[in-house]
Amino acid sequence: MLDIKHTICPSCSVGCGLNIVSKDGAVVGTYPYKRHPINEGKNCLNGRNSILQFDNQIEEPSIVKNGELEGSDCETVLNLVKDQLASIDKSELAIICSGNSTNEELDKIKEFADGFGCEKIGFYGYNFPNFSADVASYDDIASANTILAIGDIYRENPLLARRIVISKENGACLVNLDDVEKSITSLNADEFIQFDGHLEDKIDAVKGNLDENSIIIANKICCKDDFALLESLSADTGAKLLPVFNAPNMKGAMNRLDSWDEGEIKNIIDDSKVLIVVKDNPLDYISEDDIKGKGFIVNISSENNRFAQLSDVILPGKSWAEKCGTFTNCEGLEQCFDISVECENDNISEMEIFNELA
Incomplete structure (x- = not known):
């Protein structure tokens, strides 16, 4: 039996409505949300291909050794991260977020950073700086x-x-x-x-x-x-x-966190002993040499890519389709969405991860 549920497209910051089609819990396709006021019943190729991320996911928390991912469990990996955090000063932690997290997740991560005393929290803004002026509709x-x-x-x-x-x-x-x-x-x-x-x-x-x-x-x-x-x-x-931004909630991130460029990211990594990266791939904008061997890397993402191999531990979290929350699109409209695909594993969300770390 097919199940169709509405969400917001994660491909860019325009904020189109997207229906996820699943069968027996597995994602099998997408369908345009006909009544959505932004895309008016159409989805582009980027939106239709957004479900391809389900084809190559890290399914379980992992410990990385010599570039190889060894499956583990949330409790073990979280305890490893807690031990690392307990061994450093507040100035030695850096958190790189992204516009791929919901507003609620970004608020929780910021709450954790404030509690830890971490001031190095931000996101790569693809050269767009923080700005608060009104934008066009x-x-x-x-x-x-x-x-x-x-x-x-x-x-x-x-x-x-x-x-x-x-x-x-x-x-x-x-x-x-x-x-x-x-x-x-x-x-x-x-x-x-x-x-x-x-x-x-x-x-x-x-x-x-x-x-x-x-x-x-x-x-x-x-x-x-x-x-x-x-x-x-x-x-x-x-x-x-x-x-117009390339991540669905980059405007939401910009409303909450510092927007960093490549040089700032490199300096922050050099000055940190523990780096937490949330739903981002730093290799999209810096080189392996800029990050390899620089500190203990906590990768909160399910993407199975080269950055995963350079990390020390991986907590997959949940995809956008497996959670609810809000994204703020590039014209400043905050859009709510619900869970459109039920998570079939025991992975915990970013909200739960940072609650545990706190």
């Missing part, structure tokens, strides 16, 4: 006369790009800035400007196109200074700004 895309897109929105965020397509059909002009020679967005743009490295050299080239009826959408920046340039461009022209 998706409805602003429809009414824009000019859309400045930074990065490949059409490929990375197709359901947001769908709104750009509709706006273009209504007469809007699409200008694309990117550091690649060709992309899906550039091929669909009315004007494409390639930049090398940073945006600074190209801001003047697009400034004259923007006014209070324009919107700037960015899913990629090279450094935090580039984001400051976009904020200034928005302030100078009156154009609305909409940053």
Whole structure:
């Protein structure tokens, strides 16, 4: 018998509704949530492929020896972590979170860090800094006369790009800035400007196109200074700004924790004896040499990847489909979701893990 339950897509921060289809407890497919106001009955390939993460999961708590995972149990692994925490000063612990955790989980992790006295808690923001200013809404895309897109929105965020397509059909002009020679967005743009490295050299080239009826959408920046340039461009022209992130709850993380860049992450790892990484893969943005042998690594994730082999212990936690909570999408909308797949093992959630560690 098929079971269909609603959740929020974990592929990016747009916040599309997604139905998980399971049979006898096993995930077998996805189906668009027809009444969801953001994606309106459609899901992109990224969303449909989100269930592939179930194909290569770490199923049980593990101790890693010489790159090999040895199955264990939650109590044994938690006790190993507790022993490590008991042996260090509060300044020697670092916690790297991500936008893959729910708001409730991030609050619990922050509560644990505060209780321990750990000040080195944050997440890799993919060069987007913390910011609290109002952002544009998706409805602003429809009414824009000019859309400045930074990065490949059409490929990375197709359901947001769908709104750009509709706006273009209504007469809007699409200008694309990117550091690649060709992309899906550039091929669909009315004007494409390639930049090398940073945006600074190209801001003047697009400034004259923007006014209070324009919107700037960015899913990629090279450094935090580039984001400051976009904020200034928005302030100078009156154009609305909409940053789009690659994790479902990166905006929620940004509301709670420090956003770090690569250099800050490297320094934090160098200065720590115990590193707790929650639902993230640091090898996406730093090298093995930056992390290998630097400290005791606690990996809270079920992803079976190279970072798992470099860790010391692994607590799989639960996937987004196996838990309930809220994600905050890139326009600031907090969306609730329930459990859509029952967990078939004895793994405990991030909430339970940090309750135990506390």
